[in-house]
Amino acid sequence: MAHDMPGQSHWHEPSGNKRAGLGKFGRPMTPYDKFMESEGIPVFRDLGVKNVRNLPMTDWKRRGGKGSYIQLFGTEGKWGCYVVEVPGSGALNPEKHLYEEIYLVVEGRGSTEVWLEGDAKRHVFEWQPGSLFSIPVNAMHRIVNATSSPAILIGGTTAPNLMNLIDNVDAIFNCPYEFRDRFSGADDFYKPNDNIEPDPVRGLAMRRSNFMPDIVDCELPLDNRRSPGYRRIEPFMTGNTFYLWVGQHENGRYSKAHAHTSAAVLICVKGGGYTYTWPEKLGPTPWKDGHADQVRRLDYEPGGMVSAAPGGARWNHQHFSVTKEPFRLSAWFGPHSPGREPGPPGEQHTDYTAMEIPEGGSAIPYWMEDPHIRTEYEQTLKNNGVENRMHPDWYIPGAKVTNVAE
Ligand SMILES: [Fe+2]
Secondary structure, three states: HHOOOOOOOOOOOOOOOOOOOOOOOOOOOOHHHHHHHOOOOEEEOOOOOHHHOOOOOOEEEEOEEEEEEEOOOOOOOEEEEEEEEEEEOEEEEOOOOOEEEEEEEEEOEEEEEEOOOOOOOOOEEEEOOOOOEEEOOEEEEEEEEEEOOOOEEEEEEEEHHHHHHHHHHHHHHHHOOOOOOOOOOOOOOOOOOOOOOEEOOOOOEEEEEEEEEEOOOOOOOOOOOOOOOEEEEEOOOOOOEEEEEEEEEOOOOOOOEEEOOOOEEEEEEEEEEEEEEHHHHHHOOOOOOOOHEEEEHEOOOOOOOOOOOOOOOOOOEEEOOOOOEEEEEEEEEEEEOHHHHOHHHHHHHOOOOOEEEEOOOOOEEEOOHHHHHHHHEEEEEHOOOOOOOOHHHHHOOOOOOOOOHH
C-alpha cells in the first residue's frame, strides 16, 4: 500500500541521526474499505447508533434492497456489519460468498432460502422480528420479504477478514468450492435446537442451532458473570468462527464494568439502556479522577448498537438497564472468540472478564467503581419510574455479589 502514497516516488536515506520514514501516517484504506466504498451505499462509522432504523440507507444495487455499512470504532478489520432493508413484497438478490454471515431481524417477516448450487433441494425457514440465523460459507441464499412493508435486518460477516487477506472480490463471490462441512444438507439443518451444552473453551451455556426463531423472548440460562441474575447463551451456528452471544441484565440492575480489546459490538434486542466505555488506563474511577471527558456514552434501544472497546486497546465498558423490561443484548465479535487468545495451545487462561480485579480479572466490583455511576443510575431509574434492584450490600468494600435481591 506504500506504493499508493502520493508524492513519495523517491526514497532518501535519512541523514545523520534522523530516522527513516514519514514518522506519522494516515491509515491506508484496506481492501475491505475499498470494497465498501465501491458498493455505493453509506458507510457509518461511529461509537454506536441508538437505532439502526435511523441510519440513512440508499439503493444497494448488488443486494437488491437499500442498505448502509456499519463499521463501529474499534471493529475495523475485525469483522463486517451492515443494515439492509428488503423491499415490501420483494426479495434480495441470491448470492453466495466465502465469508460467514449471520442475520438478526430487526423488523418484518419473511423467509430465507438456502441451497448449494448443485443441489435440487432448497432449505426454507421463516423469520420474524428477533430471529437470528446463519448462512453457511459459500452457500447460495435468498432473503424474501413476506409482507408489503419493508423488512430490516442487521448482517454480521467475516468479509473484512477474507477480503483483507485475499484482496480479490471476484474470488470471494465466485468460488466453486462446496463447503459440505459447513452445510450438511440434512433435512433438519434449520430446525431450531433448544438443547444446551457447555461451550468447549470456557464451559458456558452454548446452543448449537443454525436458526433461533426469537432471541428477544427465548429462555436464557443463568450465567451471573456480568451482573447478579445475568442470563446468557452462546449460539454456535453453521460451524462458524463468528463468535456471538445473547445476554440479559435484569431490570433495575447494571453490569460490572470489565475491560478487553476491541471486536465486541453490543446490539440491543429488548428493553433499553446506556453503555459507558473508557480506556482501561484511566482506571476504575474516571469521573472522580477528572477524566469524565474521556468517557464515551451511548444510549440505545432495540435495534441500536455500540462498540465495547472503540479505541482498539483495552477499554472498560459497562451496561445499564433503565426500562421496566430486562436489558437484552446480543454481542457480536467476528472470529475473535476466547478460544483465539494469544499463547501456545494448552496455555492456561482465566475467564478474566468474569473475574473481579481483586481476583486477578478485569471486572470492577460495584464497591470499587466510580460513585458517579451509582448516583446517576439511581436518578435515571427514579426518572423512568423503574424499581432499583441494586442491593446496597454490593457497595460495601470487599463485598461478594450474590443474587440476594432475586
Ligand atoms: Fe466486554
